[in-house]
Amino acid sequence: MDPSPLRIFYLEDNPLIVFHVEAMVEDLGHIFMGSASSLADLVKNIDSLEADGVLIDIDLADGRTGPAAARLLRERGIPSIFVTGQELIAAEYPQTAMATIGKPVSSSDLADKLELFRHRS
Amino acid sequence: MSANDSRLDWVLAMAPYRRDADYLEVLLTQHGVPVQRAAGVKELAVLLEQSPGTFVATHEALNAEVLETVRRFLTDQPAWSEMPLVILLDRTASQARIRSQLSAAWPRSRQIYYQRPVTALELLSGVQSSLLARLRQRDVRDHIEREIELRRELNHRVKNILASISSIFEMTRRRAVSLNDFSNDFAGRLAALANVHSAVFQANGGAVDLRHIVDLTFSPYEADSHNRLVYEGPSVLLSPEAATTLALCLHELATNALKYGALSEPEGRIRLEWSASSSDDILTLQWVESGGPPVSEPSRSGYGTRYIRSALSNLFGTPPSIQFRRQGLHCTFGGPLQRVSLKHREV
Numbered sequence: 001m002d003p004s005p006l007r008i009f010y011l012e013d014n015p016l017i018v019f020h021v022e023a024m025v026e027d028l029g030h031i032f033m034g035s036a037s038s039l040a041d042l043v044k045n046i047d048s049l050e051a052d053g054v055l056i057d058i059d060l061a062d063g064r065t066g067p068a069a070a071r072l073l074r075e076r077g078i079p080s081i082f083v084t085g086q087e088l089i090a091a092e093y094p095q096t097a098m099a100t101i102g103k104p105v106s107s108s109d110l111a112d113k114l115e116l117f118r119h120r121s
Numbered sequence: 122m123s124a125n126d127s128r129l130d131w132v133l134a135m136a137p138y139r140r141d142a143d144y145l146e147v148l149l150t151q152h153g154v155p156v157q158r159a160a161g162v163k164e165l166a167v168l169l170e171q172s173p174g175t176f177v178a179t180h181e182a183l184n185a186e187v188l189e190t191v192r193r194f195l196t197d198q199p200a201w202s203e204m205p206l207v208i209l210l211d212r213t214a215s216q217a218r219i220r221s222q223l224s225a226a227w228p229r230s231r232q233i234y235y236q237r238p239v240t241a242l243e244l245l246s247g248v249q250s251s252l253l254a255r256l257r258q259r260d261v262r263d264h265i266e267r268e269i270e271l272r273r274e275l276n277h278r279v280k281n282i283l284a285s286i287s288s289i290f291e292m293t294r295r296r297a298v299s300l301n302d303f304s305n306d307f308a309g310r311l312a313a314l315a316n317v318h319s320a321v322f323q324a325n326g327g328a329v330d331l332r333h334i335v336d337l338t339f340s341p342y343e344a345d346s347h348n349r350l351v352y353e354g355p356s357v358l359l360s361p362e363a364a365t366t367l368a369l370c371l372h373e374l375a376t377n378a379l380k381y382g383a384l385s386e387p388e389g390r391i392r393l394e395w396s397a398s399s400s401d402d403i404l405t406l407q408w409v410e411s412g413g414p415p416v417s418e419p420s421r422s423g424y425g426t427r428y429i430r431s432a433l434s435n436l437f438g439t440p441p442s443i444q445f446r447r448q449g450l451h452c453t454f455g456g457p458l459q460r461v462s463l464k465h466r467e468v
Contacts, residue, residue, distance in 0.1 A: 015428075019428050022431055085284070103284055104288075
């Protein structure tokens with residue numbers, strides 16, 4: 001396994017979940033770059049975004065905008081993974097994120113799926 | 122549901138004899154009830170799909186094909202629907218036999234029979250009561266749809282709350298040095314979440330005043346600390362999500378003050394001030410502790426500090442400023458009002 005840490009950004013509008021996933025990401029030895037709660041926030045900061053991969057909830061503060069965020073990031077060469085309790089809805093957007101992590105997020109699932117980001121950059 | 126539902130209820134009429142059909146159409150139209158006529162079985166199927174308020178048919182119209190078309194339509198009705206049918210029978214026909222045949226052939230319908238000749242008044246009142254019954258059915262449908270929507274929304278919220286509690290649990294567990302410690306911290310955080318939930322519920326899912334959130338958070342500390350907790354600021358209406366995050370952050374600041382800060386000593390004080398500038402629509406909150414033990418930056422940040430940093434960055438788009446000043450903790454945070462107000466989020 002490649003030991004170099006990954007830089008991870010998170011799109012999620014529940015700050016408690018961000019808080020928890022942030023700690024899990026850091027425990028895995030990766031770098032948590034920050035979070036945003038909406039597609040609008042992401043768009044505003046996208047030029048300064050430095051990340052090897054982005055975790056994205058399907059429903060954000062501005063609606064079901066997670067898939068649009070994944071598409072936008074993909075155009076910029078940044079891969080993403082959905083993190084959602086609604087896996088069936090995630091499956092409706094196959095050409096957007098690389099994978100889906102179910103909620104509640106388990107550390108082992110997160111560890112495995114984050115490794116996918118290495119093969120895309 | 123189809124767009125046709127929104128228009129005024131109308132009657133679907135089927136009468137092979139032109140005289141009957143004309144009579145029906147004139148009578149109903151004169152009384153403000155729109156009528157559409159089905160000449161054949163194909164047309165009947167199409168019009169039934171458009172969900173008429175009532176189906177009026179003469180006995181002669183009911184051939185095998187028509188019976189079957191209506192039967193299929195009735196069988197496929199959604200659960201709320203029980204189509205009213207008005208049937209005009211011949212004087213010579215055997216009423217009882219036809220009635221029992223039709224009610225066996227046509228399930229889930231509300232059937233009214235008239236024997237011709239029928240007075241205009243009688244027929245009209247039958248059609249109108251049928252249309253009224255149909256209207257009630259549509260009300261039931263609207264209630265059912267609303268309930269499905271509410272259940273979906275409830276499921277979403279429950280999942281969200283469970284995820285929140287699970288995060289609080291995991292994060293509290295990480296930093297707990299003893300079971301007792303864990304249990305106190307976890308119970309405190311859960312109570313803060315429960316209190317803000319009640320406030321949000323009382324607000325009918327609408328906006329919650331920041332002042333109310335501050336009152337709620339401080340009330341457990343106020344009994345034995347009169348005038349040591351001072352807060353001041355204008356009324357600011359928050360979305361339920363923003364209210365929850367701010368309540369949990371204030372809870373962390375307050376418990377921190379009680380354990381290590383201003384509230385851990387009798388002379389300590391806390392001042393919380395907030396302002397909402399109308400010129401640039403920015404909400405700013407300032408938490409200032411004084412009179413407590415000398416403060417220094419902890420070597421390892423705890424749950425409270427980490428949560429406040431993470432949550433407030435997410436909520437406002439900018440991180441809070443947390444300063445461990447010697448005379449007391451100083452914490453400033455805020456951002457655009459529209460990020461925390463109700464209209465920001467589409468429900």
